[in-house]
Amino acid sequence: xxxxxxxxxxxxxxxxxxxxxxxxxxxxxxxxxxxxxxxxxxxxxxxxxxxxxxxxxxxxxxxxxxxxxxxxxxxxxxxxxxxxxxxxxxxxxxxxxxxxxxxxxxxxxxxxxxxxxxxxxxxxxxxxxxxxxxxxxxxxxxxxxxxxxxxxxxxxxxxxxxxxxxxxxxxxxxxxxxxxxxxxxxxxxxxxxxxxxxxxxxxxxxxxxxxxxxxxxxxxxxxxxxxxxxxxxxxxxxxxxxxxxxxxxxxxxxxxxxxxxxxxxxxxxxxxxxxxxxxxxxxxxxxxxxxxxxxx
Amino acid sequence: xxxxxxxxxxxxxxxxxxxxxxxxxxxxxxxxxxxxxxxxxxxxxxxxxxxxxxxxxxxxxxxxxxxxxxxxxxxxxxxxxxxxxxxxxxxxxxxxxxxxxxxxxxxxxxxxxxxxxxxxxxxxxxxxxxx
Numbered sequence: 001x002x003x004x005x006x007x008x009x010x011x012x013x014x015x016x017x018x019x020x021x022x023x024x025x026x027x028x029x030x031x032x033x034x035x036x037x038x039x040x041x042x043x044x045x046x047x048x049x050x051x052x053x054x055x056x057x058x059x060x061x062x063x064x065x066x067x068x069x070x071x072x073x074x075x076x077x078x079x080x081x082x083x084x085x086x087x088x089x090x091x092x093x094x095x096x097x098x099x100x101x102x103x104x105x106x107x108x109x110x111x112x113x114x115x116x117x118x119x120x121x122x123x124x125x126x127x128x129x130x131x132x133x134x135x136x137x138x139x140x141x142x143x144x145x146x147x148x149x150x151x152x153x154x155x156x157x158x159x160x161x162x163x164x165x166x167x168x169x170x171x172x173x174x175x176x177x178x179x180x181x182x183x184x185x186x187x188x189x190x191x192x193x194x195x196x197x198x199x200x201x202x203x204x205x206x207x208x209x210x211x212x213x214x215x216x217x218x219x220x221x222x223x224x225x226x227x228x229x230x231x232x233x234x235x236x237x238x239x240x241x242x243x244x245x246x247x248x249x250x251x252x253x254x255x256x257x258x259x260x261x262x263x264x265x266x267x268x269x270x271x272x273x274x275x276x277x278x279x280x281x282x283x284x285x286x287x288x289x290x291x292x293x294x295x296x
Numbered sequence: 297x298x299x300x301x302x303x304x305x306x307x308x309x310x311x312x313x314x315x316x317x318x319x320x321x322x323x324x325x326x327x328x329x330x331x332x333x334x335x336x337x338x339x340x341x342x343x344x345x346x347x348x349x350x351x352x353x354x355x356x357x358x359x360x361x362x363x364x365x366x367x368x369x370x371x372x373x374x375x376x377x378x379x380x381x382x383x384x385x386x387x388x389x390x391x392x393x394x395x396x397x398x399x400x401x402x403x404x405x406x407x408x409x410x411x412x413x414x415x416x417x418x419x420x421x422x423x424x425x426x427x
């Protein structure tokens with residue numbers, strides 16, 4: 001094959017690949033996305049206060065009265081805990097590796113960025129925490145009950161209505177180890193270490209999402225939560241995501257080396273990581289340095 | 297003043313069991329009601345998980361040099377607001393605004409800063425947004 005023919009064949013192949021998305025009718029949701037209003041700043045995370053987050057989210061889950069009483073009690077305890085933190089104290093309790101948010105929190109109020117990879121048979125959502133949601137759109141039903149167990153991301157199937165992805169999720173459990181409460185806690189995060197529980201969903205919760213592009217830089221997730229055990233009516237909550245502007249690849253948000261705040265005498269302290277500055281390379285064939293004179 | 301939240305390890309206490317965990321992350325040790333401006337020379341820029349640190353050498357009134365540890369957010373979050381691993385280099389003369397440690401030790405939480413090339417990326421704007 002001549003070089004010219006090879007180039008022509010390669011160009012044709014690339015054209016076929018490029019047109020694959022168009023031919024399958026899949027929307028182009030490429031790029032990285034982040035929650036509007038839950039984007040971080042250089043100092044540590046969300047800019048908005050907890051009240052702002054709650055207002056922005058317009059969260060008003062129709063909790064059953066008995067659940068609301070339980071939520072109110074939890075919220076009161078959370079506020080006491082926040083007061084202790086505001087005094088610089090370790091309020092006790094538990095520290096949770098929040099590199100795992102789980103569903104639905106990962107969609108509702110997390111600072112994670114994510115990618116969406118739509119294909120005809122499956123759409124995959126990959127988060128910077130390395131949480132992954134698999135949404136099967138090949139026409140299958142949910143996993144049979146005798147093969148199903150709850151996970152922090154649930155069991156998701158979906159279908160396309162035009163350019164809108166409709167996701168149906170069941171079998172969700174909290175990613176947080178819990179012995180005091182059962183169910184999936186949905187919380188709002190904001191302010192300085194602020195958090196507030198807004199509802200707790202049962203293991204029977206059923207989630208329906210409609211994800212669509214609002215414009216070239218915004219996606220929307222209209223979520224409906226159906227949970228007759230804990231809610232008096234379906235709970236509708238919307239989230240909007242925007243394109244990440246300063247980075248164009250997925251990177252890993254991890255919790256390695258998380259012991260940066262050892263508690264001493266009931267108070268958090270600061271323990272920066274060791275220097276990662278590489279030591280000067282030793283020249284080949286040079287004599288080893290004396291330990292007492294080696295550069296630090 | 298910007299409101300911040302430690303994402304890398306959110307403490308979720310009340311709802312959860314008191315299972316012991318070795319890790320602790322918090323911004324509780326920083327006094328969020330105070331902002332202190334530091335001028336100094338960068339000793340090290342530690343682009344590390346879960347959070348990034350600037351080690352800053354600051355001269356005291358008596359002429360001695362103190363090393364401050366200034367904590368930022370995670371590399372992933374910093375990259376999203378425009379930071380890069382080489383954004384700050386040892387030897388850079390910088391001005392940092394921080395929330396100081398409550399116990400008076402030489403550490404703080406990064407709020408904003410200016411380096412040799414001007415304000416750093418992601419510094420909160422007057423309306424409180426970090427972008």
